Amino acid sequence: MKNEARLFKSLADETRLKILWLLMAQEELCVCDIMGVLGITQSKASRHLRYLYHLGWVNDRREGVWMNYRLSVAPGSPAEKQLRLLAEILGSHPEAQALKDRLEQWLSAKTETKDSAAAACQCS
Amino acid sequence: MKNEARLFKSLADETRLKILWLLMAQEELCVCDIMGVLGITQSKASRHLRYLYHLGWVNDRREGVWMNYRLSVAPGSPAEKQLRLLAEILGSHPEAQALKDRLEQWLSAKTETKDSAAAACQCS
DNA sequence: TGACAATATGCGTTTATCCGGTTATTAAAT
DNA sequence: ATTTAATAACCGGATAAACGCATATTGTCA
Numbered sequence: 369m370k371n372e373a374r375l376f377k378s379l380a381d382e383t384r385l386k387i388l389w390l391l392m393a394q395e396e397l398c399v400c401d402i403m404g405v406l407g408i409t410q411s412k413a414s415r416h417l418r419y420l421y422h423l424g425w426v427n428d429r430r431e432g433v434w435m436n437y438r439l440s441v442a443p444g445s446p447a448e449k450q451l452r453l454l455a456e457i458l459g460s461h462p463e464a465q466a467l468k469d470r471l472e473q474w475l476s477a478k479t480e481t482k483d484s485a486a487a488a489c490q491c492s
Numbered sequence: 493m494k495n496e497a498r499l500f501k502s503l504a505d506e507t508r509l510k511i512l513w514l515l516m517a518q519e520e521l522c523v524c525d526i527m528g529v530l531g532i533t534q535s536k537a538s539r540h541l542r543y544l545y546h547l548g549w550v551n552d553r554r555e556g557v558w559m560n561y562r563l564s565v566a567p568g569s570p571a572e573k574q575l576r577l578l579a580e581i582l583g584s585h586p587e588a589q590a591l592k593d594r595l596e597q598w599l600s601a602k603t604e605t606k607d608s609a610a611a612a613c614q615c616s
Numbered sequence: 617t618g619a620c621a622a623t624a625t626g627c628g629t630t631t632a633t634c635c636g637g638t639t640a641t642t643a644a645a646t
Numbered sequence: 647a648t649t650t651a652a653t654a655a656c657c658g659g660a661t662a663a664a665c666g667c668a669t670a671t672t673g674t675c676a
Contacts, residue, residue: 385493420652430642507664523624524621539664628667630665632662635660
């Protein structure tokens with residue numbers, strides 16, 4: 369039952385909850401996006417994403433210089449049920465709503481820059 | 493969202509998972525039972541139970557010298573759904589099954605001692 | 617009241633977690 | 647090949663968990 373405890377430990381951090389929450393709203397995000405939306409340092413964003421990766425919560429997909437992450441839970445799996453439950457819990461949370469809004473803003477600001485290829489990140 | 497993280501943190505410990513698991517199998521247990529079934533020290537059992545109590549997972553009920561604990565999640569609440577999911581996750585786990593068996597043994601050994609009032613705990 | 621049993625709590629130690637700052641890696645572009 | 651951008655890994659320090667041991671509390675019974 370140690371693994372199960374470890375699984376919950378992966379959810380026992382506010383930043384990681386926020387990341388999962390964002391990935392439920394937007395299929396795929398790069399480290400850069402997470403940094404921007406959550407307003408955290410690169411090292412922090414990357415660390416937590418790797419953490420979630422190693423626990424099997426997310427997949428990574430390289431796209432040139434960017435590393436994109438997306439949820440990797442199989443439909444119907446306990447993990448997926450856990451995420452749905454998490455979404456339900458956070459759904460009523462104003463703070464979570466605000467995050468979703470900031471994500472929208474962030475993403476539209478990104479595409480706004482016309483050259484969609486080079487649009488990318490003026491990360492910093 | 494800090495509270496949600498704290499909630500998951502309360503599940504991020506093997507001993508606490510085991511305690512919740514036992515309380516799903518048996519409505520009410522005293523500290524003494526937890527110690528016996530899990531084979532842990534009194535201080536460890538008591539501390540984790542108080543932890544779960546303060547997080548709202550369990551209720552306490554004094555019965556003379558004994559302190560009995562039972563789950564306190566409202567049906568239909570997110571907490572209850574979380575517990576059901578936990579049960580589902582642990583259901584397939586041999587280690588969890590073994591725990592249930594030990595609980596059965598423990599409880600029957602307890603009632604075996606005919607004088608049901610004084611039966612109680614030869615705790616130690 | 618005094619002794620005893622079950623449980624809770626304080627304390628000190630060990631271990632784990634989280635973080636910011638720095639350095640290393642990887643891919644693209646010139 | 648060098649440089650630059652994005653990301654990952656490393657390091658040291660601060661904070662929090664978890665534990666065992668000892669002690670305090672609470673209730674029971676004589």
